[in-house]
Amino acid sequence: MSDRPIIATNGVSAVPLQRDAAVLDFVALLKPRVMSLVVFTGFAGVLVAPGEIHPVIAAIAILCIAVATGASGAINMWYERDLDAKMERTRDRPLPANRMEPETALAFGSVLAGGSVMVMGLGVNWTAAALLALAIGFYVFVYTIWLKRRTPQNIVIGGAAGAFPPMIGWAAVTGDVSLGGIALFALIFMWTPPHFWALSLYKCEDYENASVPMLPVVSGILETKRQILLYTVLLLPVSLIPWWIGTATLVWGAISAVMGFLFIAMAVKVWFDETDRAPQQMFRFSLLYLTVLFAALIVDRLAVQMIAG
Amino acid sequence: MAREISDMHKKRRGRNIALAVVIFALSALFYVMSIVRMSGGTGS
Incomplete structure (x- = not known):
């Protein structure tokens, strides 16, 4: 099928679809x-x-x-x-x-x-x-x-x-x-920047080609790494709020703390790594982080219900 | 020309089937929702 533009009756140029x-x-x-x-x-x-x-x-x-x-x-x-x-x-x-x-x-x-x-x-x-x-x-x-x-x-x-x-x-x-829902909102809100900035570190060229003002494109790699570190540090106390307000147990709080420290360690690794390897690892870890925290939340709640029932 | 008409018919039939499935699924969803809510099984 040709890719040459065809002119529709209203004068607008249109390229035929590759296929349905x-x-x-x-x-x-x-x-x-x-x-x-x-x-x-x-x-x-x-x-x-x-x-x-x-x-x-x-x-x-x-x-x-x-x-x-x-x-x-x-x-x-x-x-x-x-x-x-x-x-x-x-x-x-x-x-x-x-x-x-x-x-x-x-x-x-x-x-x-x-x-x-x-x-x-x-x-x-x-x-x-x-x-x-x-x-x-x-x-x-x-x-x-x-x-x-x-x-x-x-x-x-x-x-x-x-x-x-x-x-x-x-x-x-x-x-x-209510507060419990807001605490979970806050957790993902603080997690999102380091998650996406890790991606943007090793896809920087892509974003630059598309003129999307992602942080590495506008402020540079070093500033992006600094912000990633800052947000992962801030994420740690925020991620403990569900335990602090009673939505989750101390066991969950401990899991959250461990994952939080690991996340910070990944951010430190990104800081020192000049290659794309650490940002790629951090991006993958960020997915694991959120999955583990919310899976643990589910298991935590089911365990509490079983003990209470 | 005959092939173009046949392709058009196939496309249209495919879309009609998809629409029918969606309408049926939505109807089933609303039916189930109504049964559950009428039996008192509400969220809040």
């Missing part, structure tokens, strides 16, 4: 790897929140969080298709690779976003639905459209969107926003 969008292209729009971690933290929020929830309602809440996350990813891919085309990491996504029309991705994401909020409201409660809508709006309008192309602090502020799911899961059970 496949089911896997729609799945790719949803950013499934991001979705899995987000859903896991949302699930932890549901389980850890005080109170009872019917298992079917809990499943619907988690499904809505998953769909909303995917929807946000699809809209993000629609908006950033020009950047994605310039970056090696993302140029094979459905839109820059011309396997799907942009309008299809936007419509797909928008319908999923609206639908997930409505189902959350009707099936669970409107507090959780409002938080879900806020998370979607924050990710799309604040992070993707407003901050990402304008400031190196894009990931610090915009990362709040990824911190909402456990709070949404919590609100699904309790019907309100």
Whole structure:
């Protein structure tokens, strides 16, 4: 199929699609790897929140969080298709690779976003639905459209969107926003910058090519390493708040502390390493860190319930 | 020309099937939600 632009009847140039969008292209729009971690933290929020929830309602809440996350990813891919085309990491996504029309991705994401909020409201409660809508709006309008192309602090502020799911899961059970949910929000909020900055350290050239003002591009490698170290140190006390307020036990607090110190050790290693190896290790460890903390939270709560019951 | 029409029909059929699946799934979801909520199994 030719890649030469054709002129449509309204005078707009259009490149023919490589092929029709496949089911896997729609799945790719949803950013499934991001979705899995987000859903896991949302699930932890549901389980850890005080109170009872019917298992079917809990499943619907988690499904809505998953769909909303995917929807946000699809809209993000629609908006950033020009950047994605310039970056090696993302140029094979459905839109820059011309396997799907942009309008299809936007419509797909928008319908999923609206639908997930409505189902959350009707099936669970409107507090959780409002938080879900806020998370979607924050990710799309604040992070993707407003901050990402304008400031190196894009990931610090915009990362709040990824911190909402456990709070949404919590609100699904309790019907309100309380300290436990906020503590879990704060944990992911403080984790997000070192997680993404570790990635941006070894993908710096990619971001530079796309003119995205990530911290290494704007302020340099050394400043980014300094900020990574700072945030991992700040993350440690924040990660202990769930234990401190009674949401989790001392055992969980100990696990959190150990993982926190390991995270700081990784940041120190990044500081001294001139190569991409330490940032890559730190990025992978950051995923492990969050998974272990939230898995331990789930096990902790189940253990408490078993002992109490 | 006949091949283009056939491709168009296949695309349209695929989308219609996908839409039907989505509508059915949503209907089932709302049905289950209603049953659960009517039986008193609410979140909050």
